[in-house]
Amino acid sequence: MTSLSLFFGLLMTVSNFTSTTVTTRPLTGYDTVIMTQQELKFVELVNKERANRGLRQLTVDPLLIRVARGHSHEMGEKGYFSHHSPTPGRETALDRYLAAVTERPSWALIGENLFYCSIVDVDRGHIALMNSDGHRANILEPRFASIGVGAFRDSQGHFYVTQMFLAKTD
Numbered sequence: 225m226t227s228l229s230l231f232f233g234l235l236m237t238v239s240n241f242t243s244t245t246v247t248t249r250p251l252t253g254y255d256t257v258i259m260t261q262q263e264l265k266f267v268e269l270v271n272k273e274r275a276n277r278g279l280r281q282l283t284v285d286p287l288l289i290r291v292a293r294g295h296s297h298e299m300g301e302k303g304y305f306s307h308h309s310p311t312p313g314r315e316t317a318l319d320r321y322l323a324a325v326t327e328r329p330s331w332a333l334i335g336e337n338l339f340y341c342s343i344v345d346v347d348r349g350h351i352a353l354m355n356s357d358g359h360r361a362n363i364l365e366p367r368f369a370s371i372g373v374g375a376f377r378d379s380q381g382h383f384y385v386t387q388m389f390l391a392k393t394d
Contacts (some may be wrong), residue, residue, distance in 0.1 A: 226262070228287050232259070236254055238287065248325070252301070256284075256286060257286040257289045257290060259284070259289065259373070260375060261342060262346050262375045262385075263321060263373040263374065263375050264373075265347075266346055266350065266373045266385065266387060267284060267371055269346070269347075269350040270282060270350075270363050270371060270387070273354065273363055273364065274362075274363070274364065277360040277364060280365055280366075280369070281365060282368060282369065282370055282371040283369065283370050283371070283388070284370070284371060284372065285370035285371065285390060286372070286373065286374075287321075287324055287374050288303075288321075288370060288371060288372020288389075288390055289324065289372035289373065289374055290324065290372070290374070291320050291321055291324045291372060291374070291388055292372045292373055292374030292386040292388045293335075293374030293375070293376065293386070294320065294374065294387045295309065295314075295317075295320060295374065295386045296374045296375055296376035296384040296385060297374070297376045297384075298311065298384075299338075299340075299376070299384045300376045300377070300378035300382060300384045301378070305338065305340045305384070307336055307338060316379045317334045317335075317336035317388065318332070319392070320332050321334050321371075321388070327394070329392040329393060329394050330393050330394060331392060331393045332390065332391070332392040332393075333365075333367055333368070333390070333391040333392070334388065334389070334390060335362035335365060335368060335387075335388070335390075336386060336387065336388055336389070337353055337359045337362050337363070337386070337387040337388035337389075338375075338384075338385065338386055339352065339353060339383075339384075339385040340382065340383065340384055340385075341346070341382070341383045342381065342382055342383075343381060343383060344377065344383045345383075345386065349383075351363040353387075362389050363389075363390075365386075365389065367391040368388065368391050369392075370388060370389070370390040370391075371387065371388065371389055371390075372387075372388045372390075373386070373387050373388075374386045374388075
């Protein structure tokens with residue numbers, strides 16, 4: 225029987241920041257996914273926090289990037305900010321991950337952090353996540369091995385970010 229674990233971070237809304245712009249020039253490609261500068265910087269900041277505490281570096285997982293981007297895009301397009309999606313079959317982070325995999329793992333631990341801001345500010349987003357117990361717990365969870373970050377900017381400039389973390393056994 226398949227056993228799955230689900231680990232959620234807390235929600236945080238951040239506002240009142242200075243202005244900046246989104247750069248869409250991709251920096252690094254993983255598999256068939258090209259990461260934006262903002263997505264890559266979130267990964268680098270997470271791995272820096274982990275390295276400072278003697279934890280292993282997380283590897284970028286292209287599937288997690290696609291799932292995270294999908295959730296960020298959906299939140300922006302549907303105008304909500306939540307770990308819980310109104311889309312049937314994709315209500316939770318675990319649902320979204322399992323819908324994307326081709327082969328269901330025998331065990332998986334999923335973590336999800338969300339960040340929203342009226343402007344794009346990766347450093348402020350990372351600081352806000354680290355200042356939240358639940359979000360920091362996801363970033364520093366020693367069992368996690370992989371990360372995917374998906375960022376989306378809506379037509380009004382609102383910046384939605386989903387960080388997904390994964391530990392699994394096949």
